[in-house]
Amino acid sequence: MASSTISSSSSSFINQKDVNFPCFTPKCCKPITKNVVSVMAPQQSQRTPSSTGSVKNGMTMTEKILARASEKSQLRPGENVWVNVDVFMTHDVCGPPAFDIFKKEFGENAKVWDREKIVIIPDHYIFTKDERANRNVDILRKYCTEQNIKYFYDIKDLGDFKANPDYKGVCLAQEGHCRPGEVLLGTDSHTCTAGAFGQFATGIGNTDAGFVLGTGKLLLKVPPTLRFVMDGEMPDYLLAKDLILQIIGEISVSGATYKSMEFVGSTVESLSMEERMTLCNMVIEAGGKNGVIPADATTYKYLEDKTSLPYEPLYSDEQARFLSEYRFDISKLEPLVAKPHSPDNRALARECKDVKIDRVYIGSCTGGKTEDFVAAAKVFLASGKKVKVPTFLVPATQKVWMDVYSLPVPGSGGKTCSQIFEEAGCDTPASPNCGACLGGPRDTYARMNEAQVCVSTTNRNFHGRMGHKDGQIYLASPYTAAASALTGYVTDPREFLQ
């Protein structure tokens, strides 16, 4: 389902090579080459017999992490193993059912496997009058108290998020729960975001979660890895969101099903942690099981003040075998959007300039981090004009909200994001939470309650995703979203940034 509008420049920077890898089940054998343009001679990536005399095969990062977590010295894709979980995360939507299942299966008086390895973050349906939603946070609190959960980011005062010292919003990485080499499972498909830290992180359902709560283990099948090598200097009108939209458009929404996505290359190394998180965040939109980026100095710097727990990063072996390798010359990429109604419906932003829009949404774990807001502010600053459509800003976490109100934007003469947003006529930044990314209860701020066209920095644009069944969502980077807000049409940010 890759977009049919692959630009003329795409052929010069895509090349793909298929390494035949033994598949162990029908599920991982789906051919993935159907929509890919191959323009260069295949490169040698299989190890030659002379390069190693050892019996052991090289493993990819994902294979190594799962091997260590399942206490095995060697693993191959396709194997099913019981994996030790380092951190388990849940939230207000899935927490209550997960705990209910845990109690049903392990007993009313059962205790969780480790009260310090569980992170509970109410973040989905928080600022709403919906009684069931509010009740679910109360249920979470009851369980956390019962189980003496160490990391419960509680919220009691729904009217003023700042009145709750513990409440954070979407905050796993920020609170230091992501560490290289670890296994993180969460009841949210975007748990894969944490792969940016060089760990195995993936989403699971409530029943699996109930199992993890009781045992600290889960049966997982080892995925083969797709490798994405990105080189070239990142142009100043591109963001990580454009990179991942490029990839999803290339391999389709099922291109990475049951597979791991490994992102390497000089461009990736140049990305900040937040940008790396954006990249890994949408791995699930390609069907991916998990995404990984090798930990490096950038990672360690980020973690310095956030965690005191020791960690041991793992890296893909030289001789690791990848299912396929894709290479991109990032310097040739242009700003992209994913048109309705699929994240792989890739198109150039400039080719959609006649699409009139009704609103812009900047928020979510994908595009509502501090750097995302700074990026949007840069575009508004460069323009100096006001937005032409309602522009909703929803910081992902409390810290992001505070940054928006306190961090000076480079080149602005000391103005904060919030000041720039106000001058541009955007809505006041809202209470931090997952917000309208997934619609939610009817009174959710910025929920799409009418059939409108929206440019959004979020992660999915399926029918009804942000609320209204006939809504049309264009997924985009914060640069593109801000540019579009200024014109009232889908707009390439180079209109303002160059």
Added chain:
Amino acid sequence: MAAATFSSLSHKISISFSPTPNKSFLSYSSPNLLNLPSQTPNLPSLSTISPKPSLSLLATRPRAAASDVPATPATAFHGVCYVVGDNIDTDQIIPAEYLTLVPSNPEEYKKLGSFALIGLPVEKYPTRFMTNNEFSSKYSILIGGDNFGCGSSREHAPVALGAAGVKAVVAESYARIFFRNSVSTGEVYPLESEKRLCEECKTGDVITIELAESLLINHTSGKEYKLKPVGDVGPVIEAGGIFAYARKAGMIPS
């Protein structure tokens, strides 16, 4: 309070019952074997094919209630099918606004079922999966295309389908988390087809699925289709879900 280690947990915790629906008809053998049934138990087979949608699973499925008696195993599914296309995502299966419903609550479980597939666009699916005020659909078999269940990890998706009365899904391929959730919960039996059955079958066709032969029979068109063997998850499905499987494997006490 000291955190219980996994091994000490197994000595301290007692398991009260196994509520997961039991679709097993084989005794557990080994976690790594790809098992297809070598013999089917003596169960009454469906001798007359009736178009009545109420004639369905042989297995009963205890839902949201303790059951000390294991359900009778399933060897076949029979009912009327509802056909959908590719990339049916979880927002279409159960839109986010309904996720405040907690499935472990019997009342809310039932309500969840009433919203199953409500997110399907009307223009593409004028025949709705369920009409207003229904809690159970007349369609008990879902036929889909590629990448069924993509999107969110919400377990509410297979649960809503199961609550609405869907017994089995037959898709060309699945998104990983949805497939996993179907297996772990036992709410719907996830089967893979060899061909694009979403183009071969029409909503309203009467279907029988014979699990032992991996066969789908469309009585309305008179055609038969081979299904793919269930694969690595066979033992988990056969055990009746992740908890039952773990008990059989000795990972958690029975």
